[in-house]
Amino acid sequence: MEENHEVYFHGALLYPGGQMVIGAVLVKHNEIVDRLGGQVPYSGSGSRAQWEALIQGMELAARNGVRRLIMKGDSRSVINHMNGQPPERDFDAMDYMMKARKVQLKFDQCFFQWVPPERNSIAISMTVPEPEDVPEEQLHTG
Numbered sequence: 001m002e003e004n005h006e007v008y009f010h011g012a013l014l015y016p017g018g019q020m021v022i023g024a025v026l027v028k029h030n031e032i033v034d035r036l037g038g039q040v041p042y043s044g045s046g047s048r049a050q051w052e053a054l055i056q057g058m059e060l061a062a063r064n065g066v067r068r069l070i071m072k073g074d075s076r077s078v079i080n081h082m083n084g085q086p087p088e089r090d091f092d093a094m095d096y097m098m099k100a101r102k103v104q105l106k107f108d109q110c111f112f113q114w115v116p117p118e119r120n121s122i123a124i125s126m127t128v129p130e131p132e133d134v135p136e137e138q139l140h141t142g
Helices: 046-063 076-082 091-104 121-125
Strands: 005-013 019-028 031-043 068-073 109-114
Touching: 005 046, 005 121, 019 046, 019 121, 031 046, 046 068, 046 076, 046 091, 068 076, 076 091, 076 109
Parallel strands: 005 068, 068 109
Antiparallel strands: 005 019, 019 031
16 A cells, blocks of 8 residues: 655745745655755735645645655645635635646645644745845835
8 A cells, every 4th residue: 555745835036026936845764855945936915825825735745656645834724725614705815726626636645734833843944035035225224
């Protein structure tokens, strides 16, 4: 029987109103199999960044031949939507959810689980930019 893989995912904004950054880490038996992280080539919101991270994390697992997947993220809204709670009057979330559902069809099983940020640090660390990636006006100097 095929064993489960897990993908920890996280999305955020590089700076308020700016570029989205995502991180996703594919894990099996507590060992990192593959990972991705970096900027998304367009601006968005924190919510959009979480959806992008979910979808890119699922694509990462599919590229690695995973058949049974547990997606773990710290966005309650994204996890709740993927577990059946429909987005109310949020057409952006509905569009992303439809994209994610299409990717979900690539797996025999795919589950979605919320994890607190402290259990998602590996994915969060993939979204931390290098200082040269942040516009100078956004850098905080002490």
